[in-house]
Amino acid sequence: MAQIGTLTRGDDVSFNGRIRTLNIDTKATMRPIPKEGxxxxxxxxxxxxxxxxxx
Numbered sequence: 923m924a925q926i927g928t929l930t931r932g933d934d935v936s937f938n939g940r941i942r943t944l945n946i947d948t949k950a951t952m953r954p955i956p957k958e959g960x961x962x963x964x965x966x967x968x969x970x971x972x973x974x975x976x977x
Contacts, residue, residue, distance in 0.1 A: 938970070 929939030929952065937952040949970035955963065 937965075941967075 926943050927939055927941040927950065929937040929950075932938055935954050939950060941948055941950045950967055951970050952965040952967050955966045957964070
């Protein structure tokens with residue numbers, strides 16, 4: 923399995939780092955989210971900084 927990012931655990935329960943692929947190179951944060959069900963995700967990944975859509 924390929925590694926597409928490097929994350930480090932912060933002082934709280936979140937992870938901060940960088941995600942890099944052929945098309946993406948961005949800083950990202952993974953924060954825990956409340957469980958809504960048995961199959962719901964444990965973390966939400968959000969970009970850090972600005973992002974935009976090119977039309």
